[in-house]
Amino acid sequence: IMPTDDFTRFPLQMWQRVFSRVKKAVVFMDDRCAETLHWNGGFAALLEAGARNLKQFSSFESCRVDEPKAVFVVSTLLKGRTVDIIKDIISLSHIQYCVVFTTVAHSVHLMANNVTSDMDGTPVFEQFEEKLCEWMGNMNYTAEVMHVPVVFAPVSQQLIITPIYEHLFPLLTQDLQAINANRPEKKRFGNLVDVDLHSLPAKLQVEVKSLASALNSVFEATCTKEESFAVGPMSRLIAGELANHPQAKNRRKTAPNKASIIFVDRTLDLTGAVGHHGDNLVEKILTVLKPLPGHVTDVQVNMMELTSLQQTTHSENTLAPGCLAQTQSPAAKSLWETMLTSKHKEGVLEVRRHLVEAASKEKLPIKMSMGRVTPEQLCSYIQLFRSSWRALESHCGVLQLGLAVAQMLRHPRLPRWDSCLAFERLLLQALADSDFPTVLRQLLPLMKPCGGEGSSALGSRLGEDECGPDELILLLVYLYSLADEAQPAGNEQQEEEELEKLERELIGALTLVVTRETDLSPLLQKLTGKCCANPEELTNERVHSAMEEMFETLRGLSHTRDHLKQLHSVYASSDGVHQATYRPFLRQILEEVFHPDRQECPDIEHMSGGLTDLLKTGFSMFMKVSRPHPSDNPLLLLFLVGGVTPSELRLIKELTASLKPGTQVLVLSTRLLKPTDIPELLFNTHRLQPDVSL
Numbered sequence: 001i002m003p004t005d006d007f008t009r010f011p012l013q014m015w016q017r018v019f020s021r022v023k024k025a026v027v028f029m030d031d032r033c034a035e036t037l038h039w040n041g042g043f044a045a046l047l048e049a050g051a052r053n054l055k056q057f058s059s060f061e062s063c064r065v066d067e068p069k070a071v072f073v074v075s076t077l078l079k080g081r082t083v084d085i086i087k088d089i090i091s092l093s094h095i096q097y098c099v100v101f102t103t104v105a106h107s108v109h110l111m112a113n114n115v116t117s118d119m120d121g122t123p124v125f126e127q128f129e130e131k132l133c134e135w136m137g138n139m140n141y142t143a144e145v146m147h148v149p150v151v152f153a154p155v156s157q158q159l160i161i162t163p164i165y166e167h168l169f170p171l172l173t174q175d176l177q178a179i180n181a182n183r184p185e186k187k188r189f190g191n192l193v194d195v196d197l198h199s200l201p202a203k204l205q206v207e208v209k210s211l212a213s214a215l216n217s218v219f220e221a222t223c224t225k226e227e228s229f230a231v232g233p234m235s236r237l238i239a240g241e242l243a244n245h246p247q248a249k250n251r252r253k254t255a256p257n258k259a260s261i262i263f264v265d266r267t268l269d270l271t272g273a274v275g276h277h278g279d280n281l282v283e284k285i286l287t288v289l290k291p292l293p294g295h296v297t298d299v300q301v302n303m304m305e306l307t308s309l310q311q312t313t314h315s316e317n318t319l320a321p322g323c324l325a326q327t328q329s330p331a332a333k334s335l336w337e338t339m340l341t342s343k344h345k346e347g348v349l350e351v352r353r354h355l356v357e358a359a360s361k362e363k364l365p366i367k368m369s370m371g372r373v374t375p376e377q378l379c380s381y382i383q384l385f386r387s388s389w390r391a392l393e394s395h396c397g398v399l400q401l402g403l404a405v406a407q408m409l410r411h412p413r414l415p416r417w418d419s420c421l422a423f424e425r426l427l428l429q430a431l432a433d434s435d436f437p438t439v440l441r442q443l444l445p446l447m448k449p450c451g452g453e454g455s456s457a458l459g460s461r462l463g464e465d466e467c468g469p470d471e472l473i474l475l476l477v478y479l480y481s482l483a484d485e486a487q488p489a490g491n492e493q494q495e496e497e498e499l500e501k502l503e504r505e506l507i508g509a510l511t512l513v514v515t516r517e518t519d520l521s522p523l524l525q526k527l528t529g530k531c532c533a534n535p536e537e538l539t540n541e542r543v544h545s546a547m548e549e550m551f552e553t554l555r556g557l558s559h560t561r562d563h564l565k566q567l568h569s570v571y572a573s574s575d576g577v578h579q580a581t582y583r584p585f586l587r588q589i590l591e592e593v594f595h596p597d598r599q600e601c602p603d604i605e606h607m608s609g610g611l612t613d614l615l616k617t618g619f620s621m622f623m624k625v626s627r628p629h630p631s632d633n634p635l636l637l638l639f640l641v642g643g644v645t646p647s648e649l650r651l652i653k654e655l656t657a658s659l660k661p662g663t664q665v666l667v668l669s670t671r672l673l674k675p676t677d678i679p680e681l682l683f684n685t686h687r688l689q690p691d692v693s694l
Contacts, residue, residue, distance in 0.1 A: 003257065003635040004666045006222040008160065011152035013221065015040045018073060018148060021099050023050035025069040028089060030057040031294040032075040033103065035163040038298065039153035039325050059085050062092035069097040073150065075164040076693035077104050077112050077206065078128050083693075090135040098132050100145045103164055104206070104692070105213040107246070112206055112694060118246070122147075149214045152668075155297065155325075156340050159649055159667045165211055166296045166671045167690060169642045169681045170234035170265040171195070173556030175688055192233040193563045197241060206692045212241035215261075215639075216248050225255035226637075227628045228607045231567070231589065232265025234641050239263045239607040259635040260628075261668075262589065262604065266642025267560045269585030270481040270682075271570050274474045274675045276421040277582065278647025281339045281347040285324070285404050286674035288411040297672045298323045301404045305382050306392060322400035331358070332397025339401065341650040348373045351405045354398050355381040362391040375409040378402055420471050420675075425579075427479055432573040432580045435489035437498045440506070443475055447509035449516035469513050470521050473679050476506075476554055483558035485571040507547045514543045523676050526684045550683050557682075565602045567592075586638070586648055587655060593630045594659035604630060635664045642681065643673035 015037065027046060029037065034054075037046070043054055051071075055061045063070055070093065076082045078100065086100065102109075109124040110116075125145040132143035151164040171179075171192055179199060180188040189195050197205055219226050230239040239261075242248070266273060289299035301322035304311055309319065326332035331354060338350045352373050359366040364384040369377060382402050385392045392399070408414065423446070430439045446467050467475070489495035514524060515538055528538055528546050561568045567588050574580040592601040606628055630636060638652065644667055656665045671677065 003259070004157070004664050006257075007218060007637075007666055008154045008157060010218050010221050011036070011150070011154050011160065012040050014148055014150045014152070014217075015045070018071070018101055018150060019045065019049035021101075021144075022046060022071050025051055025071045025097075025099070026053045026055060026063045026067050027051050027071045027073065028055050028057045028061060029073040030075055032164045032166070033073045033150060035166075035295050035297065036150055036153045037073075038292075038295065038323075039155055039161075039327065040150075041327055042325070044328075057085060059088035062089055063095055065094050067093070068095060070095045070099075072098075072100045074101070074693075075103045075151070076691070077109060078102055078124070078145070078693075079112060080693045083128075083131075086132075087135050090132070095136050095141075096138070097142045098136060098144075100128070100132070100143075101148045101150070102145075103147070103149055103151050103214070104210045105147050105149075108206055108209045108213060111209060112202070112692075149217045151211075151214045152218070153297070155672060156337050156649075158337075158341065158653060158665075159644070159669065159672065161297060161669050161671055162211070162214070163296065163671070164214075165207065167681070167685050167687075168207055168211065168670050169685055169687050170232060170267040170560075171687055172267065172553060172682070173559065174553060178688055191563060193236075195233060195237075197237050200237075201688050203689050203692050203694050204687075206694060207690045208237055208241055210692075212238055212245055215242055216245045216251075219248070219255070219259075220251055222257060223251075223255045224257040224259050224635075225252045226258075227260045227630070227633065229260065229262040229604050229630050230264075230607050231262065231564075231604055232268050232641070233563075234267075235263030235265050235639075236605065236607065238639075238641065243607045257635075258633040259637055260630040260633045261637040261639060262593070262630055263639045263641055264586070264589065265560075266640055266681075267557075268564070268567075269570050270477055270557060270560075270678060271582055272584050272586075272648065273643065273645055273673055274477045274481075274678045275424055275582065276417050276675065277424065278645055279344045280342075280646045280650065281344055281351075281405060281408070282324075282646045282672075283674060284344070284414065284417060285408045286672070287417070287676065288408050288413045289404065292321065292323055296677075298325055299404065301400050302407060303400075303403065305379050305403060305406075306386055306399060308386065322396075322403060324401065324404060326397035326400060329395075329397035331395070332401060335398055335401050339405070340646050341653050343650075348405060348409075351378065351402050352381070355402050358391075358395040358398055359384050362388060362395070364388070364391065375406040378406040378409075382406070416467060416471055419467060420474065423467070423475055424478055427475070428482075428571075428580045428582060429574065431482060431486045431571065434487055435495055436483050436486040437489075437495060437502050439486055440479060440499070440502055443472065443479070444505065444509060446475075447472060447506070447513050449513050468521070469510065469517060470523050470676055470679075472510065472513065473523070473527075473550070474675050476550075477557065477678055477682065480554040480557040481560070482571055484561075485569060485573070503551050507544065507551060510547050511540060511544045514538070514547075515540055523679055526680055553682055567601070567603045584648065584651060587651060589638075590652065590655045590659065593636070594656075594663070598629050598631065600627065600629070631660065631663070634662075635666065638665060638667050640667065640669040642669075643671045643677060644669040645673045 046054055072086055074082055106122045106124060128145045129143040133139045133141050151162050152160050153163055154160050176189060176192050179195060197208060228239040228243050230236040286299060292298045292300055303319050303322050326336060335350060335354045339347045356366060359381060366384060382399055385399060427439060528543055570583050570585050572581050572583050592604060649667060652665055652667060656663055
């Protein structure tokens, strides 16, 4: 079997522990655990295991009188708000048997309770069991509390994500300022690279330690000895924590399997994350279709075409949406793999092929047509399945993926993808010949409020291919992350003054664009702190200060690679023959790792625990001690802290096959990215204070 199989099977093995306890129980689960379950068999798997119902983890939920058993699955510490909600649910119910699963290890609970010594047993969990019995009203009732790392979601054969840590993102310059603000003058950090784990706020320490503990549990279950490497400040903290994990030392002595794991900070390449160069179906589907409520990595697929309902605004709410996570059907799984890692055109052809095959199998009257695949053609194939309930049921996975593609292809916002791509290409070329303010100035004419020039009419931009505010923000991130690649102006001070003046103009123009929107996108609602979709309540001042904060963050983006010695550019300027191009950071890392000469790259830092390594480096002055290299092992795990895009998955797959066939590469990441996720993670995430219920 492939070494990666053990890793992709691990998430479901952890859920089996939960399933073994849910018989006849009402299960209460928070959103992040629910999203993890969604990719591990979903609600159906819980029902099959005998659960009576699945409810949201909320103080407004409870069990009925005839439901004496409850199971809680939470992604947080058993402290603070989490404890309050469990208590509320129990006090509204008549529970006699209660099981609580937390994804946070007991050792991290000890740290969160300021207990430094290693204690025998699980005292924090035992105390909580007593509390549960108190709340149930009888000390003889049954309460169990345990840790189970249900944090991994296998999205494909090549990708495992961690929805529990979907908001974990590498720190930025202003986070460093916030960390320094609480430190004495002499002990302030000059750079993010210098920050150590203990200097971080308690909540972020909990987050990093729980992630390292979850990764350790994977290596334990797969009997793997790992060598950890890191690229970027946040990656160093996680890799260092994993290397020094107290339970890992014994495992590393005896584990028969070997793997290398390289942690990479997403912030080292934001150009690739917000760019529209990814010629990929899934990236576009995630961008234009609405997200599934409470989810980050899946969307709502409208299932109307499979019914004879009339399309009205009301009928949309009567029908449960479909989704992309098709974990049951082998045909749907194989189609999803193709959609995820092939080019747009190949993906669309594969969708048509699967639909034709399914229809032929069911002897449905399909009219074959060659040539371009259109959304109408896909829908006409899908509608054939309406006539047979059995056919519908056996192919519903493929049908949902087919519908997702058809709905993306005819979505009014799709043309904007190509507009963004065209602008990005122009900006890339401009960087080669101009200083940064000159290139940035090219964005000003794009900042037109809704309704066009001089008209006071508030219009909607939906369906136009011109850039809306979301796309303008993406272009700004794209450009600022490449700012260092621009030609330097003759006079540095003059360039700085010009940039400040230009930024004030851009802030003014963007403020006008946003306040004139008739319909705030989810991103704008989050950025402006207006979670109502009612733009009339948006004041100029509020938008203006949100834009000022945004530009403060943008300023720091061009310096994220400053500390690197070799991989400090993701840009290749034009040489007269070839145009200027973007060079993905991951491509450069893999080229280093799989280089036939096994050169040592100073930026891919080997992180390992303990004194022996220090001694080795000391001795290496006298003896030849070779350091571990990421390509030493048959399995390479790439962990992207802050998300990975579908186009990068394709890149990794193709590069591995060409540079070092036979090596297995498995991608782990906090989430699967679409371009608009990045502004949210940059401008609207409490990176230093994650929600761990402290």
